[in-house]
Amino acid sequence: MEINRKKHRTDEYELDKLIVRRGQHFQILIELDRPYRAGSDSLEIYLMYGSKPRVSKGTLVKLCPNKSDITNSKYWSMKLDAGPKEGLLLVQVMPGVTSMVGEYKMAVDCFTGKQLTRFQVMDPVVVLFNAWCPEDQVRNQGGVWWGGVPW
Numbered sequence: 001m002e003i004n005r006k007k008h009r010t011d012e013y014e015l016d017k018l019i020v021r022r023g024q025h026f027q028i029l030i031e032l033d034r035p036y037r038a039g040s041d042s043l044e045i046y047l048m049y050g051s052k053p054r055v056s057k058g059t060l061v062k063l064c065p066n067k068s069d070i071t072n073s074k075y076w077s078m079k080l081d082a083g084p085k086e087g088l089l090l091v092q093v094m095p096g097v098t099s100m101v102g103e104y105k106m107a108v109d110c111f112t113g114k115q116l117t118r119f120q121v122m123d124p125v126v127v128l129f130n131a132w133c134p135e136d137q138v139r140n141q142g143g144v145w146w147g148g149v150p151w
Helices: 002-007
Strands: 018-021 026-031 041-049 060-063 077-082 088-094 102-112 115-128
Touching: 002 018, 002 026, 041 088
Parallel strands: 018 115
Antiparallel strands: 026 088, 041 060, 041 102, 077 088, 102 115
16 A cells, blocks of 8 residues: 555555545555466456446446556556466556546455455545646646646
């Protein structure tokens, strides 16, 4: 969490939560009880905003590996990589630049063969605007931060 917060310029916030900025990827490690098999296993991440999340409202986000482009900051995306040791997955997640700002609950679905296991992540992910991302709406065309005040 500390590395993500430094990269996202949120390391001095007093909240003990993962605080990230939209349009910039963050990393999470997922520990499995066995090695991940890309051919037969599958992983999906759900991020839910508010009390009644819906895909149509942009408050329910479903991320699947290899179905999103982690380099495109316009949309939510994810990428799976091998972790530092067997049984660990390094997951890169990028909130889209038009994502709602606020707390997202996160759940991870692991499919191994015919078995589904859902993990509810206890701590929410807090997504903030990103004044350092040119595609974020808080910047104007001249690169000045919204309202002209540096945050």
